[in-house]
Amino acid sequence: MPLPPHRVDYLPMADRPSISWPNEAKVALWIAPNVEHYEYLPPRDPTRNPWPRSPHPDVQGYAHRDYGNRVGFWRMLDVLDQYDVKCTASTNLAVFDHYPDIGKAMVDRGWEIMSHGIYNTRYLSSLTEKEERDFYLECVETLRRHTGQQLRGMLGPAVSNTIRTPDLMADAGLTYHADWLHDDQPIPIQVDNGRLVSVPYSIELNDVPVFLHHHDTADFVEMAKAQFDTLYEEGASSGRVMALALHPYLMGMPHRIEGLEEILEYLLGHDLVWQATASEIADHFMEHHYEEFVQHSKTINTVQNAR
């Protein structure tokens, strides 16, 4: 965004270079289960209380989420397998240590593992620069140790960040940052060294905010279809990105799982959909469109400088 810290130049959707996805796809669709562990007794953080409902532990809140790892994940997995979905799992990386079965299930399917921090109860917000640098090293190392994968991107743990986050991510060799909700296409994020892009995630088309309010499964299904219909129409002129953000502890519930089937049946029933991982989307953009997006932003912003 144009105001400090200057990370993104203004680039209106109505005036920017066209994106072409592989095989003339109109929509690049990434599906992101958030595979999380919330700690029973998290360390105290001065900026945020993960369990505000009661003095710790909050057994109810903990168990609600723990259900996801015991039951919901496996039910979701059956449905994702049925539709042969290649997920980008937004993963608290300590899940690999606590629940090797889950780690193995994800790796066996060739899912991309995106960092969602180590635990969902340890935030970046109050880390020093040194601590945050060490955090990325730990994320990269943890993923390599458990899977051999090179870490490519992050959704901040419980969407926490610092002002330095994009710079430090790029320094640690990451390619994309999913905490930017500012666009329907990948966008260059300015960093001190190297390159970083945003890959559009969603906190609207996301089971957490939808189900924490009084919407139900049918609402979520309708939202997902409508989101897709608009992006698919618009994608005829320039490729769009759609993210479907899921949590096993919510979408994996018995009263919701059929909604996931209905969503996948609908979305994947269209021909011109590229069901990709976030890093595939980021790589395609980097290779084919990054440079022209940067150049065109400069043109748009000469209007600004002329004033």
Place this chain on the structure above:
Amino acid sequence: MPADRSPGMDHSHYGYSPLPDRDPLAWPGGQPLALGALILLEHYEWEPPPDAYSLRNPSGGLIKLPAPDYVHLTHREYGHRVGIFRLLDTLERHNVPVTVAVDQLTAMHYPWLIDHLQARECELVGHGIAASRLITSKMTEESEAEMIDESLDFLEKASGQRPQGWFSPEGVESSQTPALLAAAGVRYVCDWPNDEQPYKMTTPAGDLVSLPLFLEIDDEFALWRRRASLNSWEKMIVSAANRLHADGQMSARHMMLTLRPWLTGQPFRIRVLDRALAEITKLQDIWTARGGDIVEAFAAFSAGN
């Protein structure tokens, strides 16, 4: 100041006026209903000045997170980059001319967008400096006057036209605001959602017209604060328009939709606005107008009575 339990309002901005007692209002073309849309282009800052006042729980984002709240800020930014064009295209498709409240930081940092809005014949109205710098009774009269003047001057400079209308950031005023707006040469204000017709406000610095927005169908109020479902919002808009159109046969009404590009401009929401507009523009004799057109017609009607 607490009310003193005498007849009429507990402030001096306008007098009590029950709708059935008014002279029947007529729009220039005789239509029962004027329909308009006010789009808000609001900017939230990464680091507002330390003495600035924001809402405790501004809409957008997830929950209130420690700064920097990327989720909240970038969710809002979506409106300026993407959502605004969906709103403009949809309203244009249904021939609803557009009024846009533009805050100063938007005018300053998105000049391309200002040019674009003007090329599409939108009316621009003043909207303060930023959504993260509210006008409130915590500030002195001098600093409030300065904020109002500065933001209007800037929008005039950026667009080449002096705004006639005003909507305060997040709809928040001090008790001085109407007088300061009149002193700044503003003709109409949209901060008071209390009527179905425009009405006159009086201030020590001169008169203003109040052009009420329709709070219950305001997208943020309905979809974010009340978390109404999209189907329910669609029904609200359509049934409100039908009723206003019917009631407007006796005394004309107006209906201003308040729309936020970061909210209704999302892919899954825009289709609902499209459906609602398709439905209400089927009504016979709707006058689609910008805020300034409605106020102009109201002023001409009032002068003739």
